[in-house]
Amino acid sequence: MVLITRKIEFSASHLYHNPNLSAEENRRIFGKCNNPHGHGHNYTLEVTVGGEPDPVTGMVLDLKELKGILEREVMQRMDHRHLNYELPELAGQIPTTENIARVIWQLLDPKITRGKLQRVRLYESPDLFADCYRNGAATAGNR
Amino acid sequence: MSSALKVELGRRYRFSASHRLHTPHLSEVENYRVFGKCSNPYGHGHNYVVEVSVSGDIDPATGMIANLADLDAFVERRVLEEFDHKSLNEDVPAFRDTVPTTENLCIEIFQRLKSFPKAKLERVRVEETGKNSFEYAGENLEGNRP
Numbered sequence: 001m002v003l004i005t006r007k008i009e010f011s012a013s014h015l016y017h018n019p020n021l022s023a024e025e026n027r028r029i030f031g032k033c034n035n036p037h038g039h040g041h042n043y044t045l046e047v048t049v050g051g052e053p054d055p056v057t058g059m060v061l062d063l064k065e066l067k068g069i070l071e072r073e074v075m076q077r078m079d080h081r082h083l084n085y086e087l088p089e090l091a092g093q094i095p096t097t098e099n100i101a102r103v104i105w106q107l108l109d110p111k112i113t114r115g116k117l118q119r120v121r122l123y124e125s126p127d128l129f130a131d132c133y134r135n136g137a138a139t140a141g142n143r
Numbered sequence: 144m145s146s147a148l149k150v151e152l153g154r155r156y157r158f159s160a161s162h163r164l165h166t167p168h169l170s171e172v173e174n175y176r177v178f179g180k181c182s183n184p185y186g187h188g189h190n191y192v193v194e195v196s197v198s199g200d201i202d203p204a205t206g207m208i209a210n211l212a213d214l215d216a217f218v219e220r221r222v223l224e225e226f227d228h229k230s231l232n233e234d235v236p237a238f239r240d241t242v243p244t245t246e247n248l249c250i251e252i253f254q255r256l257k258s259f260p261k262a263k264l265e266r267v268r269v270e271e272t273g274k275n276s277f278e279y280a281g282e283n284l285e286g287n288r289p
Contacts, residue, residue, distance in 0.1 A: 016205075016206070018204055018205065020204070021204070029205055029210065030205075031212065093203070093206055094204075094205060094206025094207070095206065096201075096205070096206035096207050097152070098150050098152060098201050098206060098207060098208055099201060099206045101150065102148060102150055102201070105148060106148075121153075126155065127154060127155040127156075128152075128153070128154055128155075128211070129152075129153040129154075130150060130151065130152055130153065130208075131150070131151040131153060131196065132148055132149065132150050132151075133148070133149045133151075134147065134148065134149070135147055135148055135149040
């Protein structure tokens with residue numbers, strides 16, 4: 001199996017607030033991420049697809065095709081959006097890096113039909129990221 | 144929550160420390176042959192980057208695998224306070240008898256962090272410089288990822 005990775009960047013705002021918790025608990029758990037007016041990040045998304053290169057084209061999948069999927073599924077939904085209010089897929093969830101990465105996996109997995117989605121890595125900042133993998137697909141080598 | 148999916152949280156930390164690669168099990172000549180300038184008796188330093196990955200269920204109330212404040216405080220106490228601006232050879236007991244290569248540093252940091260109570264430690268990756276990095280996932284082969 002060969003892995004290929006495509007990277008995109010998008011900018012979005014969010015805030016962390018659980019309406020089932022008190023204002024004090026929200027501040028304690030979420031700290032400054034609980035600011036009611038929200039704040040933003042430049043997110044970097046790395047999407048890794050694995051498969052065998054097609055004998056004719058030499059490609060696992062055409063990067064143009066992957067680029068189009070990322071544009072439609074991620075950029076158009078999330079870029080320059082407020083993730084709390086404009087992303088129905090996250091409704092009722094706190095838009096943490098973990099949850100956004102999971103939503104991105106769920107959006108991309110059914111759309112990637114050539115090769116197979118192996119990893120979604122979403123950076124909220126260079127020092128904080130979440131990874132998604134297919135559970136149980138682990139082997140010591142390829143993912 | 145989709146159990147078909149495994150989600151990990153990754154966090155990068157930094158510390159600066161000195162070390163010397165040298166073992167009493169080899170002669171001076173052999174030390175220099177194996178370790179080169181890293182065996183300089185006065186040591187030298189690096190700006191290390193430590194990447195810590197933990198896994199677990201995402202708590203629906205918080206959206207988090209683990210609260211970053213908890214992870215940051217644990218890593219600060221267990222690793223950064225003990226390693227930052229220190230001599231790894233002199234100040235970290237584990238390296239009194241073990242060569243403080245970044246391989247061994249990865250293992251030592253993994254051992255220090257594996258008892259993190261809020262999530263499962265999956266892997267520790269250490270960059271000694273921007274040009275080399277090392278990873279350790281304990282005995283868990285599933286933790287090894289490209």
